[in-house]
Structures are given as structure tokens and as C-alpha cells.
Amino acid sequence: MLMEALEDLNLGDETIGVAPVGCSVFAYHYMDIDMQQAAHGRAPAVATGIKRVMPDKTVFTYQGDGDLAAIGTAETIHACNRGENITFIFINNGIYGMTGGQMAPTTLENMKSSTSPYGRDLKSMGHPLKMTELVANLNGVAYATRQAVHTPALVRKCKKAIVKAFKLQKENKGTTFVEIVTNCNSGWKMRPVQANEWLQKNMIPYYPLGDIKK
Amino acid sequence: MAKVRGAVEIDIEKCKGCEICINVCPTKTLKMSEAVNSKGYSFAEMINDNCTGCTNCALVCPETIITVYRKKF
Incomplete structure (x- = not known):
């Protein structure tokens, strides 16, 4: 879908993606464009550098929630605050998927993960972090939206949001931030269809979909 | 109105x-196959032509x- 959006905008040859550590490293296998690896959580810093050296290129980061919301919180917030002309694609599935389903800052209340086997307790483990609302408050951010991809209609909407984000980047409006709420059925220990139902029932009420800043 | 019929091609x-x-x-056109692919997964296949x-x-x-193909009649 991300690639479809780039193809629609005819940006395929001039786009550079930055994928840090996590399941996002598989992005290289799926996306036939220029990609750059970054250290865990540091994709916004690398993307900032790429964009400043080559301002005519389209630059995006493809990050998971353990990466963007936990390890790279500082980089994310400061890149957004500086209003760097990059696009964040933030894949939120509520856990650290690649390392074995550990709890991430975005894990929901009472949600079980391998490091919170009795469910997340808000008193001792804190509240789930709403990253998109957080960065929407920053002046450098031009567009912050939350989307999902578990139904065909939402897939279409999400593609529109990504196209809009890249267009704003081309117009040098500032940072664009697209959060995609998704599942991790192997980490959640569910079948794919069941995981999508769980996502609709539990994730969407806490992470409401739609544009938060436009 | 022209009728549209589709066909689904799946890289099994x-x-x-x-x-x-x-x-x-x-339209309940797809179903899981009883056969498996070379990795041992059963795959989706077309069972109806609706x-x-x-x-x-x-x-x-x-x-x-x-990949979905459409044909008008």
C-alpha cells in the first residue's frame, strides 16, 4: 500500500526509506526502493540527515511501536518538534513483535504479553502511550493521523492518508505522521482473523481512528 | 447495465x-484448499465463479x- 501510494505520486525512484530494528527490517524484502538501516529507534535522526543532505528526495521512516514509542521516543519527539520534512509510518501493534512479544509502551491495559503475563497493570507499568496525540501537539507537525488496515475500506482510507502525507512533505509543510494500528497475531498468540477481531474490539476504542491534526 | 464478473489469481x-x-x-468465492503448497501451508483458492x-x-x-481481474459481459 505504501508502495502503491508512492507509485501513484510517481515518487518511486526518488524516495528513500529508513527502517530501524524490529519487524520493520523486513521492509527491505518487500519494498523495491532505496532503503537505509538505522540503529534501534534512531530512524528519525538518520532520516533527518538524509533529508537535509538531499532535500529534493522523499524520505520516510518505517517504525514499529517498540522502536518509535519506546527506544526512539527522544528522536521521534525532537524530529517532530524541529518540523523535519519527513514522513513517519508508525506501525502500532501493541507489543515488541520481533523479539518475542514483550510489553511495549503502547500495550493496552490488562493486555497479556511475554513480560506482562498477568496483563498490564496501570499502577506499576504506566498507561499506554498515545504517540500520535503526543506529537500532534508539536508545532513542527503538519499532519498527524491514525489509520488501520484490517478491513478493505480502512485500507483504502489509509492509502489516502499516506498519499496526503507524502504530498505535504513535497510541499515542505513539516513533519507528517501516520500511525497504523495493526495486529501481531504470532505475538498475540491468536489466529489472524481472530487477531483482527480482537484489534477491532480492544485496540480501536483506545486508539480512535482519524486525523488528529490536519 | 453491463454485468461484471471477476476472477482471482493467487500466488499459492x-x-x-x-x-x-x-x-x-x-460472495464466499474463496476457501482454504485441502492441498498444501511446498512450504506446507494450505492456501486460498476460488471455489465459485460468482x-x-x-x-x-x-x-x-x-x-x-x-490479483483480481474483471471482465464485462
């Missing part, structure tokens, strides 16, 4: 059998291996 070697396409198909070419299956496929 890349299918991992997640069944999401079957769940979103409005496909309308709505592309729902192709949109939700996590592996993006579904």
Missing part, C-alpha cells in the same frame, strides 16, 4: 493461509499475492 507458493481474504469475501471483482481480498492480503 507465497500464501501462508491466514484466511483473512476468506473472511472479507462478500466473483464480482470487488478486490476486497487483494486489499487485505498481507502478502499482496492476490
Whole structure:
């Protein structure tokens, strides 16, 4: 879908993606464009550098929630605050998927993960972090939206949001931030269809979909 | 009004059998196969020819291996 959006905008040859550590490293296998690896959580810093050296290129980061919301919180917030002309694609599935389903800052209340086997307790483990609302408050951010991809209609909407984000980047409006709420059925220990139902029932009420800043 | 009939082509070697396409198909055209691919997954296949070419299956496929063709009559 991300690639479809780039193809629609005819940006395929001039786009550079930055994928840090996590399941996002598989992005290289799926996306036939220029990609750059970054250290865990540091994709916004690398993307900032790429964009400043080559301002005519389209630059995006493809990050998971353990990466963007936990390890790279500082980089994310400061890149957004500086209003760097990059696009964040933030894949939120509520856990650290690649390392074995550990709890991430975005894990929901009472949600079980391998490091919170009795469910997340808000008193001792804190509240789930709403990253998109957080960065929407920053002046450098031009567009912050939350989307999902578990139904065909939402897939279409999400593609529109990504196209809009890249267009704003081309117009040098500032940072664009697209959060995609998704599942991790192997980490959640569910079948794919069941995981999508769980996502609709539990994730969407806490992470409401739609544009938060436009 | 011209009738539209669709046909679905699935790259079965890349299918991992997640069944999401079957769940979103409005005409129940797809079903899991009894055979398996070379990796041992059963894959989605067309069982009816009532496909309308709505592309729902192709949109939700996590592996993006579904191609939908449409033909007008």
C-alpha cells in the first residue's frame, strides 16, 4: 500500500526509506526502493540527515511501536518538534513483535504479553502511550493521523492518508505522521482473523481512528 | 447495465493461509484448499465463479499475492 501510494505520486525512484530494528527490517524484502538501516529507534535522526543532505528526495521512516514509542521516543519527539520534512509510518501493534512479544509502551491495559503475563497493570507499568496525540501537539507537525488496515475500506482510507502525507512533505509543510494500528497475531498468540477481531474490539476504542491534526 | 464478473489469481507458493481474504469475501468465492503448497501451508483458492471483482481480498492480503481481474459481459 505504501508502495502503491508512492507509485501513484510517481515518487518511486526518488524516495528513500529508513527502517530501524524490529519487524520493520523486513521492509527491505518487500519494498523495491532505496532503503537505509538505522540503529534501534534512531530512524528519525538518520532520516533527518538524509533529508537535509538531499532535500529534493522523499524520505520516510518505517517504525514499529517498540522502536518509535519506546527506544526512539527522544528522536521521534525532537524530529517532530524541529518540523523535519519527513514522513513517519508508525506501525502500532501493541507489543515488541520481533523479539518475542514483550510489553511495549503502547500495550493496552490488562493486555497479556511475554513480560506482562498477568496483563498490564496501570499502577506499576504506566498507561499506554498515545504517540500520535503526543506529537500532534508539536508545532513542527503538519499532519498527524491514525489509520488501520484490517478491513478493505480502512485500507483504502489509509492509502489516502499516506498519499496526503507524502504530498505535504513535497510541499515542505513539516513533519507528517501516520500511525497504523495493526495486529501481531504470532505475538498475540491468536489466529489472524481472530487477531483482527480482537484489534477491532480492544485496540480501536483506545486508539480512535482519524486525523488528529490536519 | 453491463454485468461484471471477476476472477482471482493467487500466488499459492507465497500464501501462508491466514484466511483473512476468506473472511472479507462478500460472495464466499474463496476457501482454504485441502492441498498444501511446498512450504506446507494450505492456501486460498476460488471455489465459485460468482466473483464480482470487488478486490476486497487483494486489499487485505498481507502478502499482496492476490490479483483480481474483471471482465464485462
